[in-house]
Amino acid sequence: MSRPAASLLSRFFFAQPATGAASGAARWCSAALVGGVLVACGWVLLRCSGLRWDWEAVGAYWQLFLSGWRTTVGVSLAALLLSTLLGAGLALAQRSDFLPLRYLAKCWIELIRGTPLLVQIYVLFYIVADAVQLENRALAGVLILSVFSGAYLAEVFRAGIESVGRSQLESALAIGLTRAQTYRHVILPQALRSVLPSLAGQFVSLIKDSSLLSVIGLNEFTQSARNVASYTYSNFESYLLLAVGYLLLTLPISIWTRRMEQRFRYET
Amino acid sequence: MKLSLTKLCRAFGSHRALDGLSLECEATGSLVLIGPSGGGKSTLLRVLAGLERPDSGTVEINGKPLVFEELPLLQHRRRTGVVFQGFNLFPHLSALENITLPLTAVHGHPPEKAAAIGLDFLRRFQLESHAAQKPAALSGGQRQRVAIARALAIDPQFLLLDEPTSALDPVMTAEVLEAIEALRAQGRDFILATHEMGFARRVADQIAFIAEGRLVEIGPPEQLFGESAAPQTREFLARVLRY
Incomplete structure (x- = not known):
């Protein structure tokens, strides 16, 4: 390759090899390239498949989409909070000196992680919720999702706690911190940094997994899209909207955790 | 400081790290x-x-049994102030915060007073320009001096x-x-x-x-x-x- 061409390429499409930093021009050009290629590919594929768009039929049901999306947002957010609390509790329980608590947490985690969510939804809704006469489907959905996601989060948190070195715990002990203070000032800030990427992954999964709640008759986003598709025979349009609706929820989580990672960044 | 240790034993598995250690020392700095x-x-x-x-044995420091x-x-x-071989500073805290954490969390000093004490000790060790730096940005000698400052700031016995x-x-x-x-x-x-x-x-x-x-x-x-x-x-x- 000629030298001017090589320098042009490196100017517009490459980050600095040593630092990983990239100029504004390089970032925009590269983003435009990737975006352009993706759109072009999509366009060519659609043309070749001979699909005809029909947004009008689907558009008539926008309210149905919106209410389904709202339900998904509400259920997911509530389950996100509750599962974080449950996960933290399970992670601590696994490290408890009280053995029955430790074994209970381990049982919970292994049972939940080892079985399909669909089975858990059926069992928890039609047996457990029925037994305690919990009839609110949205609330049941939140609880089921939290039980499920909490088990995964517990393992994420446990890995984070265990990533904090022994010498750090020793140091905390030596300066006279109590156990609770050690968690707060030493373990948590360091563990959070190492678990953020897996935490983001788990949160994103949780949002998508909420789609399975349609089997207990909860009219969440996926169920709405399915309904509209069957009313209008516009499968493709409905599911494309569905994908966009989930991305609207999951992308902010990814972006937010990247930001947090930057904030907590320190070298060791 | 007066120290009186009698027949201290501590074993790790089959290794006897302390094997009946006794030691008396009076008025030693x-x-x-x-x-x-x-x-x-x-x-x-x-x-x-x-x-x-x-595992067994007694420790008496300044006449008081431990x-x-x-x-x-x-x-x-x-x-008690402890300084370890490997520094053991907290990597997520700045040099100053490493010193103030025990002061605020353990000894109940208000943050401003803790910061003043911390800066004073950093100054004594010629480290005040590094107050805001995290341990990773400090040299080994600087880290160990921060660790000594952290141990001293609580005014240990x-x-x-x-x-x-x-x-x-x-x-x-x-x-x-x-x-x-x-x-x-x-x-x-x-x-x-x-x-x-x-x-x-x-x-x-x-x-x-x-x-x-x-x-x-x-x-x-x-x-x-x-x-x-x-x-x-x-x-x-x-x-x-x-x-």
């Missing part, structure tokens, strides 16, 4: 522990720091230093040794385990030679480095001082 690696110096310091419970139960140990740790220079190059070692010498000049009580024999000789009021989990002998530097030392001590010193 600085006690330096020397001896071969694995001889029990670190374990002894960890027992004195309240980080390790002996009770090896959770609450009294916590109280004891809060009055005494300081325990476990081979504070063994992870440092000669220049940084000098920085840290100067800081320790300044402690002695200020009349701060401390117990130091070290392999720096020249420094041990200069800074110690009393030197204890510890090997195989027992005290071989204790005395002023002139005694241990002199002709009247126990054969085991002389053999050890001859070996480490040869080069």
